Each structure stands twice: as structure tokens, then as C-alpha cells.
Amino acid sequence: MIARIWHGMTPVEKADEYTDYLHRTGLPDYKATEGNLGAYILKRPEGNKMHFIALTFWESKEAIRRFAGDQIERAR
Numbered sequence: 441m442i443a444r445i446w447h448g449m450t451p452v453e454k455a456d457e458y459t460d461y462l463h464r465t466g467l468p469d470y471k472a473t474e475g476n477l478g479a480y481i482l483k484r485p486e487g488n489k490m491h492f493i494a495l496t497f498w499e500s501k502e503a504i505r506r507f508a509g510d511q512i513e514r515a516r
Contacts, residue, residue: 442500445493449492454490
């Protein structure tokens with residue numbers, strides 16, 4: 441199993457909107473990809489910023505490529 445982590449940030453006042461966006465687009469896309477073993481969104485406030493961590497689990501690098509394309513190190 442391979443874990444993949446993505447980190448992003450928004451202003452706190454936009455955190456709910458961005459959370460909704462991730463639940464409408466990111467999570468369904470992850471979970472619909474063959475070879476995805478799980479996907480989670482974590483949030484952590486820090487001052488006036490909200491940190492987002494996407495933690496995903498994959499059966500192989502090839503499964504990650506199905507989601508992210510050939511440059512699996514880059515965010516999609």
C-alpha cells in the first residue's frame with residue numbers, strides 16, 4: 441500500500457466553502473479511481489488560515505497514475 445499526502449491552505453473564512461468543494465469533487469474522484477484504497481480530508485486551523493490535508497491510500501504507483509497522470513508527485 442502507498443500513502444499519498446497533499447497539503448493546501450485557505451483563509452479561515454473560506455474553509456467551509458472549500459470543504460464542500462473537496463467533498464463534491466476531490467473525494468469522489470479519488471474513490472472512483474481503480475486502485476484507490478481510501479481517501480480522507482483533514483483540516484487544521486492556524487491563525488487566519490485553514491490547512492487541508494488529503495490523505496489517500498493506493499494499491500500501487502500505477503493506481504496513482506490512473507488518478508494523477510504520469511507525474512504522480514504533482515498535485516492534480
